[in-house]
Structure formats: C-alpha cells, structure tokens
Amino acid sequence: MRIGVFVCHCGSNIEGTVDTTSVAAMAKGYPDVAYATDVMYSCSEPGQEAIVKAVREKGLDGVVVASCSPRMHETTFRRAVERAGLNRYMLEMANIREHVSWIGKNREANTNKAAELVLLAVEKLRRNKALFPKSFDITRRVLVIGGGVAGIQAALDCADGGLDVVLVEKTSTIGGKMAKLDKTFPTVDCSSCILGPKMVDVAQHEKIALHACAEIESVSGYVGNFEVAIRKKATYVDWSLCTGCGLCMEKCPSKKSHDAFNEGVGPTTAINIPFPQAIPKKAVIDAKSCRQFLTGKCGVCAKVCPSGAIRYEMADEVITEKVGAIVAATGFDLFDHTRYGEYGGGRYPDVITSLQYERLLSASGPTGGHVRRPSDGREPKTVVFVQCVGSRDKSVDRPYCSGFCCMYTAKQAILTRDHIPDSQSYVFYMDIRAPGKLYDEFTRRAMEEYGARYVRGRVSMIYPKGDRLLVRGADTLMGEQVEVEADLVVLAVGAQAAVGSSELAEKLRISYDKYGFFMESHPKLRPVETNTAGVYLAGACQGPKDIPSSVGQGSAAASKVLGLFAKQKLESDPQISQVDQRRCVGCGKCALTCPFGAVKMVDVRGEPKAEVVETVCQGCGICVVTCPQGAVQLDHFTDNQILAEVNALCQS
Amino acid sequence: MSQALTYAYYPGCSGLGTSREYDLSTRAVCEALGIVLADVPDWSCCGSTPAHTVDHVLSAALAARNLAKVEAMGRDTVVTPCPSCLTNLRTASHRMADDSFRERTNALLDAPCQNAVTAKSVLQIVVEDYGIERLSRKVVRPLAGLRVAAYYGCIMNRPPEVMAFDDHENPMAMDDILSALGADVRPFPLKVECCGASYGVARRDIVARLSGRLLDAAADVGADMVVAACPLCQMNLDLRQEQINSANRTSHRMPVLYYTQLMGLALGIPEERLGLDKLCVSPRKVLRAAAGRAEAAKAQGSGA
Numbered sequence: 001m002r003i004g005v006f007v008c009h010c011g012s013n014i015e016g017t018v019d020t021t022s023v024a025a026m027a028k029g030y031p032d033v034a035y036a037t038d039v040m041y042s043c044s045e046p047g048q049e050a051i052v053k054a055v056r057e058k059g060l061d062g063v064v065v066a067s068c069s070p071r072m073h074e075t076t077f078r079r080a081v082e083r084a085g086l087n088r089y090m091l092e093m094a095n096i097r098e099h100v101s102w103i104g105k106n107r108e109a110n111t112n113k114a115a116e117l118v119l120l121a122v123e124k125l126r127r128n129k130a131l132f133p134k135s136f137d138i139t140r141r142v143l144v145i146g147g148g149v150a151g152i153q154a155a156l157d158c159a160d161g162g163l164d165v166v167l168v169e170k171t172s173t174i175g176g177k178m179a180k181l182d183k184t185f186p187t188v189d190c191s192s193c194i195l196g197p198k199m200v201d202v203a204q205h206e207k208i209a210l211h212a213c214a215e216i217e218s219v220s221g222y223v224g225n226f227e228v229a230i231r232k233k234a235t236y237v238d239w240s241l242c243t244g245c246g247l248c249m250e251k252c253p254s255k256k257s258h259d260a261f262n263e264g265v266g267p268t269t270a271i272n273i274p275f276p277q278a279i280p281k282k283a284v285i286d287a288k289s290c291r292q293f294l295t296g297k298c299g300v301c302a303k304v305c306p307s308g309a310i311r312y313e314m315a316d317e318v319i320t321e322k323v324g325a326i327v328a329a330t331g332f333d334l335f336d337h338t339r340y341g342e343y344g345g346g347r348y349p350d351v352i353t354s355l356q357y358e359r360l361l362s363a364s365g366p367t368g369g370h371v372r373r374p375s376d377g378r379e380p381k382t383v384v385f386v387q388c389v390g391s392r393d394k395s396v397d398r399p400y401c402s403g404f405c406c407m408y409t410a411k412q413a414i415l416t417r418d419h420i421p422d423s424q425s426y427v428f429y430m431d432i433r434a435p436g437k438l439y440d441e442f443t444r445r446a447m448e449e450y451g452a453r454y455v456r457g458r459v460s461m462i463y464p465k466g467d468r469l470l471v472r473g474a475d476t477l478m479g480e481q482v483e484v485e486a487d488l489v490v491l492a493v494g495a496q497a498a499v500g501s502s503e504l505a506e507k508l509r510i511s512y513d514k515y516g517f518f519m520e521s522h523p524k525l526r527p528v529e530t531n532t533a534g535v536y537l538a539g540a541c542q543g544p545k546d547i548p549s550s551v552g553q554g555s556a557a558a559s560k561v562l563g564l565f566a567k568q569k570l571e572s573d574p575q576i577s578q579v580d581q582r583r584c585v586g587c588g589k590c591a592l593t594c595p596f597g598a599v600k601m602v603d604v605r606g607e608p609k610a611e612v613v614e615t616v617c618q619g620c621g622i623c624v625v626t627c628p629q630g631a632v633q634l635d636h637f638t639d640n641q642i643l644a645e646v647n648a649l650c651q652s
Numbered sequence: 653m654s655q656a657l658t659y660a661y662y663p664g665c666s667g668l669g670t671s672r673e674y675d676l677s678t679r680a681v682c683e684a685l686g687i688v689l690a691d692v693p694d695w696s697c698c699g700s701t702p703a704h705t706v707d708h709v710l711s712a713a714l715a716a717r718n719l720a721k722v723e724a725m726g727r728d729t730v731v732t733p734c735p736s737c738l739t740n741l742r743t744a745s746h747r748m749a750d751d752s753f754r755e756r757t758n759a760l761l762d763a764p765c766q767n768a769v770t771a772k773s774v775l776q777i778v779v780e781d782y783g784i785e786r787l788s789r790k791v792v793r794p795l796a797g798l799r800v801a802a803y804y805g806c807i808m809n810r811p812p813e814v815m816a817f818d819d820h821e822n823p824m825a826m827d828d829i830l831s832a833l834g835a836d837v838r839p840f841p842l843k844v845e846c847c848g849a850s851y852g853v854a855r856r857d858i859v860a861r862l863s864g865r866l867l868d869a870a871a872d873v874g875a876d877m878v879v880a881a882c883p884l885c886q887m888n889l890d891l892r893q894e895q896i897n898s899a900n901r902t903s904h905r906m907p908v909l910y911y912t913q914l915m916g917l918a919l920g921i922p923e924e925r926l927g928l929d930k931l932c933v934s935p936r937k938v939l940r941a942a943a944g945r946a947e948a949a950k951a952q953g954s955g956a
Binding site: 340341342344345347461463464465466 | 819820821822839841842845869872
C-alpha cells in the first residue's frame with residue numbers, strides 16, 4: 001500500500017504551535033508511507049489539487065490529512081480523493097487542530113502529539129477497505145410539526161413546490177403566537193390580516209393534510225423513510241360534521257372556562273372555537289370544565305348542534321404517516337412571570353403579561369379592543385411597561401436575550417396612545433435592542449411621536465397602593481430611584497423553549513441546548529439543519545425569533561426539503577455494522593441495545609441469528625461492543641483497525 | 653408522641669436586651685409545643701453588623717466560635733430567633749465550605765469549627781419541622797378578628813442561596829403561621845422591605861422614611877398591627893413610632909408584635925410570660941377590639 005500524508009498549517013492555527021514540517025518528515029518513516037508533505041491550507045483549492053496531483057503522480061492508494069476536525073472537512077477531502085480516483089473511504093484525518101494546536105502551547109509536545117496522531121491515522125488507513133454506498137428510494141412527503149407562522153410558511157412552500165405535506169398542530173387551530181397578536185412591528189399592520197390569508201391557504205391547499213389537536217407520539221426510520229405515529233387527541237366533536245356555526249358556544253352553560261387563546265384575560269365556554277378566523281374552524285370540548293364530563297348532567301351542545309357532531313364518548317386515536325423529511329417548528333412559550341415575586345407575580349390582577357395586553361388591544365379579544373384593567377374594568381391612564389422579565393437574567397436561569405421584547409413593547413406603547421390618547425406610557429428598559437430593518441426608527445417613534453417615557457433601569461418592586469400600582473425602580477441615567485403610580489403594568493415576558501420540547505427532540509433524535517431550544521447543525525452555515533439527516537428546524541423552536549426571521553427560516557427549511565427530495569434516490573452511509581453469522585450465537589443482545597432498532601433476529605436454518613438492516617443502522621457501534629462473540633463489526637471502524645491504532649500508540 | 657424536637661438555642665445579644673420579649677415568648681411557645689431548646693453554653697456575639705464590614709474572616713470566626721460550641725454539645729442544628737444572628741451564622745458556614753477560608757477562620761479560634769452545624773431560624777423550624785397543621789391543632793384561643801400584616805424584614809430570606817428558606821420576594825412562612833392561629837392575614841406588599849436597620853443610630857431621617865412607609869402600607873391594607881420576626885425591625889417600628897410620626901406628620905398607633913407573642917396568645921400562654929408589657933405601643937386596645945369583632949361575628953353567625 002502506498003500512503004500519502006498531508007500536514008496542514010491552517011495558516012497559523014496549527015503552524016503556530018506545531019512544527020508541521022517535522023511532522024511530515026517523521027511521517028515519511030511510517031509504514032507504507034510513500035509521500036509526506038506540509039501544506040498551507042489543505043482545504044483550499046490549491047491544497048486539494050495538490051492532494052489529487054500527488055495521488056495520481058505518486059500512485060497513492062490512501063491519503064491521511066492531518067488538519068482540523070473531520071466534522072469540518074471530512075466531506076471535502078473525501079471528495080478530493082474521489083476526484084483523484086480513489087474510493088472515498090481511503091481517507092483518514094488526524095485532528096491536529098482541535099486536539100492539539102488549539103489546546104496546548106508547548107511546540108515540542110504539540111509536534112510530538114501531532115506526529116503520534118498521524119501515525120494512528122496511518123495504521124488505521126493501512127487496514128481500510130473501499131466501501132460503497134447503497135442507494136434507496138425516498139418517500140416524497142414532508143411532516144411539519146407546529147402550525148405557527150414558521151410551520152405555516154414551511155408547509156406552504158413545500159406544498160407549492162409539489163410535495164405532500166402533513167401538518168401537525170397541538171392546539172385546535174393553527175396560527176400560533178402570531179394569531180394572538182393585535183398588530184405587528186415595525187409596520188403596525190394587523191397581525192391576523194396578514195396571517196389570516198396564509199392560514200386559509202393551508203386549509204384550502206390540496207397538498208396539505210392538517211391534523212389539529214394532534215401531537216407526535218413516536219418517530220422511527222431514517223432520512224427519506226420516516227414513520228411517524230401521530231396522536232389525534234379527543235375533541236369530542238366529529239370534525240367531519242362540525243360546520244363551525246358556533247351555536248354550541250352560544251348555548252353552552254359553562255361560560256367560565258379558561259380561555260387559552262385569550263391568555264386567560266377573559267373566560268370562554270367549555271365547548272369553543274378559539275377565535276373567528278380559526279383554521280380549522282371546528283369546535284372542541286374542554287373536558288376539564290364541561291358539565292357533561294364533570295357531572296354527567298348537561299348535554300346542551302349535543303341537543304343544539306344542527307349537524308349532530310357532538311361525541312362525548314370520543315377517545316384519542318393514533319395514526320401513522322410515512323414521510324421522507326421532518327420540519328420541526330414548535331415555537332416557544334412565554335416565561336412564567338409569577339417567578340418574579342417582587343413584581344407581584346399572579347397576585348395583582350393589574351400586573352399582566354405582554355401577550356395578555358395584546359389580547360386586550362385586539363379587536364377580536366375579550367374586551368373588543370378596548371383597553372380595560374382586569375381588576376375593575378377602568379380605562380388605564382398610566383401604563384408601565386417592564387422589559388426583560390425572564391430574559392437577560394441569570395437569577396431565573398434565563399441569561400439570554402429574547403430579542404423581540406424591545407420591539408413589541410415599543411409597539412404596545414404606540415398602540416396604547418392610539419387607543420387612549422390621554423394616556424402616558426413608561427417603559428423601564430436595560431438597553432434597546434432594535435437591529436432589524438426599520439426597527440430602531442420604530443422605537444424612536446414610540447419615544448418621539450408617541451411620547452412614551454423610556455427609563456433606563458430595572459424595576460425592583462411593584463405593589464398596590466390604593467387602587468393603583470406603585471412601580472419602584474431606578475433611573476440609571478439620572479442615577480436616581482424613581483416611583484411611578486400606574487393603573488396597569490405590562491410585563492414584557494421573555495421567550496423560553498416550548499413545554500415538552502426536550503421530549504420531542506428525543507423522539508426526533510436531535511440535540512437541544514440547556515434551555516430546551518433545538519440545536520442547529522452549525523450556528524452560522526447550517527442554521528436550519530440538524531445533525532440528524534432529514535430533520536430541519538424553523539422558527540423559535542431553535543431560539544427566540546421575531547416574525548420575519550421565523551418566516552425566513554420556514555422558507556429556508558422548505559428549500560432544504562425540496563433540495564433533498566430533488567434527488568431521485570438517496571445514498572446510505574456504508575459505515576455500518578455487519579454480522580458474521582458463523583460466529584453469531586443468537587443471544588440477541590445487539591438487538592436489545594440498538595437505539596435505532598436496526599438489528600433484527602432472523603432464522604437461519606433453525607438457528608436465531610442477528611441481521612443488520614442497512615438503511616436503519618446509524619453506525620454508532622453500540623452493538624459491536626455489546627456482542628460477546630465479536631461477531632458484529634462496524635465497517636471502517638473494525639476491532640482490528642482500532643487495535644492497530646492502540647498498538648501504534650503504545651509502541652511509539 | 654414521637655421523640656421531642658430538640659435544638660441548640662442561640663438567643664443572641666438582643667434577645668437578652670432590647671428584644672427580651674422575643675426571647676421570652678420564643679421560649680414559652682417552644683415549651684408549649686414540646687420543642688426543647690438547649691442554650692449554647694458560653695455563647696458570644698455573632699459579629700452583628702459591624703464585624704463583616706471590617707473583615708470577613710474575623711466576622712466568620714465570631715460566628716464559628718458559637719458553631720463550634722454547638723458541635724461540642726453534640727448537636728447538628730442551632731436555632732435562633734434573630735435573623736441577623738442567623739445571617740451571620742449561615743454566612744460563616746457558607747464561606748467555610750471553602751477549605752482555605754475555614755483554615756484561616758479556625759486559626760483565630762481556640763477550638764476549631766468543623767462546620768458541621770446548620771443554623772435555622774425559629775420560624776423555619778416551626779414551619780418545616782413542627783408543621784403548620786400540627787400547630788393549628790394546638791390553638792386554644794384563636795386570634796379571630798385580628799387583622800395583621802406579616803413583616804419579615806429584608807434579611808430573613810436573603811440572600812436566597814445562603815438562607816435557603818421560603819421565597820425571598822414573597823415569603824409565606826409567617827403568613828401561614830398567623831393564618832393557622834386564626835388571624836386575618838392581610839396581603840402586605842412590603843413584607844421584605846428594609847426598615848432602615850441600624851441607620852436608626854446614624855441617620856434617623858432614613859429610618860423615618862423607610863419605616864414610615866411600612867407603617868403607611870400596613871395601615872393601607874387595613875391591618876391592626878404589624879407582626880415582626882426581627883428585633884431590629886420591631887424596634888424601629890415600635891420604639892421609634894413617635895419619631896416616625898413626627899417626621900412624617902402621621903399619627904400611627906400601630907402595635908408591632910413578634911409572631912411568637914401572637915403564637916403564645918393563641919396557645920393560651922399567660923400574657924406576662926410573653927412580655928406584652930415590654931412593647932412601646934400597647935396592643936391591648938387592638939386585641940380587645942379584635943375579640944369584640946370576633947364575638948359580634950359569632951353572634952351574627954349563630955343568629956342567622
């Protein structure tokens with residue numbers, strides 16, 4: 001075998017603390033090494049061409065590139081050796097950047113360690129085999145989880161691109177948080193007027209199958225061929241019959257149920273359609289407050305329903321869908337402001353959240369768009385907005401900036417003056433973060449044209465004084481304590497990961513950060529992809545996002561799906577497990593430990609034997625270490641290859 | 653009856669001086685509840701406010717000397733009524749979790765402190781170890797008709813990572829105790845606000861402003877009295893009430909009792925054992941009025 005070794009400088013990244021020239025010189029003495037050199041940037045075009053040229057001119061059978069993490073450039077170099085006519089698995093990388101030059105400053109020690117890592121790669125490469133991917137068919141359907149604005153955009157773009165879309169939404173209507181907003185920044189256009197048509201498009205699109213009141217139960221399979229179990233929760237209304245006429249809501253005697261759509265600002269009925277533009281516009285019974293469920297005596301909705309759609313005996317139903325790709329667009333939840341005891345969390349009725357205030361401002365809200373205090377219904381004249389409630393605060397484990405609160409607070413201050421011309425708004429802020437297009441201009445308008453008084457400083461305490469609220473805080477620009485007597489206090493609550501996001505991430509086998517937000521594959525270069533092939537992200541499930549970014553990401557995820565499905569067939573990774581059935585004793589331990597269900601037991605002439613399902617195997621190697629017989633081997637990482645590396649290290 | 657709750661007891665300097673009634677009522681109440689308090693022998697000052705402003709190690713050594721005495725008693729928990737003492741004892745323990753800090757502290761002591769003792773407030777053991785439910789069964793004279801504002805002061809629950817008890821912004825321990833005693837506990841928004849603390853000596857105007865605000869707020873929520881858990885808070889609100897009144901042009905006559913005194917009354921302990929006579933603003937009128945209201949309510953209830 002003839003091996004070529006290329007030691008990369010990575011500019012000063014590696015060369016700064018590793019003597020690459022002497023690493024290459026040492027490599028010349030390793031077994032089977034026919035050629036070794038150091039290069040300035042091996043990933044650059046001339047760097048790659050040098051590899052191709054050397055393979056051809058020196059007649060090399062394998063290549064070791066000592067450079068950065070294979071996560072960064074393994075694909076790059078595999079393509080390069082392939083261009084040179086070798087099998088792409090005849091490449092090994094030695095990570096002498098992240099594992100050597102970035103973590104130590106001692107040039108001599110670093111050089112030695114780099115040389116050792118190159119030796120390991122050479123020893124492994126000597127035992128490499130050419131591997132060939134298999135191609136397989138794909139299901140050209142996509143699952144979109146979450147019907148907020150990001151999910152809607154992703155679904156519509158995929159459907160317009162000709163794909164069948166399954167859209168799963170956990171509440172009874174799509175629209176998400178955006179549907180609850182009155183107006184949007186920085187244009188102050190009506191939220192439901194711009195979202196409404198998109199929601200209708202979803203309902204009318206023949207390529208979109210919408211499952212509302214549904215959740216993902218389990219996900220199996222792999223890119224191109226996922227099988228998803230969806231739990232359709234009991235709505236107690238036969239939606240194929242319900243016309244959304246709303247007669248049941250009119251007659252329902254349980255009128256004090258919690259109104260989730262209106263954020264609990266007003267009550268609703270036990271059977272309800274969340275809002276007039278709901279999609280699908282179908283009624284759902286809230287069993288927790290329905291008299292029929294609680295006492296067994298009512299049945300009014302069943303009596304009045306003109307189409308006989310009420311089904312009290314309905315149970316959850318689990319359906320399965322086959323899809324080739326998944327877009328997670330599960331959005332975010334709001335921080336629970338009651339964790340701030342000093343703001344009277346949940347104790348004072350006139351301290352409300354920004355989203356509750358949004359419902360008070362909305363014409364379709366419980367007050368018909370007239371701003372009224374929850375406590376006594378009086379119109380507030382002094383409204384205090386408190387920013388950064390549950391963002392940029394380590395003490396409540398929310399050190400990150402939620403990004404959109406500065407903007408929606410400015411919008412709400414503007415709308416307050418619009419609704420109540422003789423009102424005065426105060427905004428307590430830490431700093432104004434308005435980097436989007438026309439954003440800074442917008443916050444300035446709130447101050448300059450709408451007279452909102454911005455006070456830089458945090459609020460320390462809110463407490464009732466008479467029938468008003470005393471807001472005590474600091475003005476850090478004046479260097480003074482300030483007190484404002486307010487009629488209404490609106491807490492600009494930050495964003496946090498949606499409830500259940502970590503469970504969903506585990507079902508999808510994608511990673512999530514310590515706050516529960518889903519992790520993208522690369523924060524800059526692969527922002528809507530995950531490390532699980534075929535699973536993409538859109539919107540605030542990945543981190544707090546405003547509407548424009550969410551829509552942008554929805555479209556980006558859709559384009560990724562369309563790009564994936566543009567291929568006729570997908571190639572499977574050949575680095576998978578193989579069972580030597582002559583050595584297999586059929587104990588079944590590998591089948592039990594495989595996290596992907598890729599090992600199945602088969603009958604070979606009356607004996608149970610393990611068999612790997614190639615397309616499902618992810619090459620993790622757990623079965624290999626589990627097998628007591630050594631009958632399972634992972635291609636490209638066989639026991640012999642790993643032992644050769646260990647031997648090389650121990651003998652060097 | 654299972655084994656009696658027994659604790660090492662650290663009364664603190666004020667317990668034997670300015671807040672004698674807090675110490676008296678604490679002992680009486682614990683006796684009535686069957687909680688055994690064993691005084692720490694030869695205890696000394698916890699360091700109070702001045703020590704930690706000078707030197708953290710010296711301050712910790714003052715507290716650690718007392719903790720070491722508790723260790724010598726063979727006890728693992730020491731209770732104190734005074735939140736200031738509690739802060740010093742707990743802060744010392746907290747800092748001594750660092751080995752080098754503990755070494756420097758122990759260098760100042762005759763006998764080393766192992767840092768094996770947990771300091772708790774009497775309030776904490778009543779709520780957590782004795783239990784509100786059990787307490788409510790011991791009430792013989794419910795405080796019906798008595799409208800109270802529970803005032804915790806700024807250090808009973810702060811800093812939360814050191815004190816590790818109740819909510820540091822909206823504590824409920826005393827509210828729950830007083831409700832169990834039958835009192836009408838008003839939602840008091842300033843329960844963890846500062847009373848001005850030891851500025852009573854140096855800057856009376858600050859105390860007049862801060863404590864004045866507390867009395868105003870208590871009156872605003874319709875309370876007959878403020879119920880305190882801290883000797884310094886109690887002193888500022890009670891002893892200085894006339895000064896506060898004259899500085900703010902108010903006319904409060906607001907009794908300021910320790911929660912242990914009210915517990916004692918509800919448990920049927922004679923007044924003289926609770927030190928009610930040591931208060932500056934007498935609670936008698938308020939207590940009589942409350943009893944009258946309770947009678948009237950009862951009569952109305954039975955009449956209806």
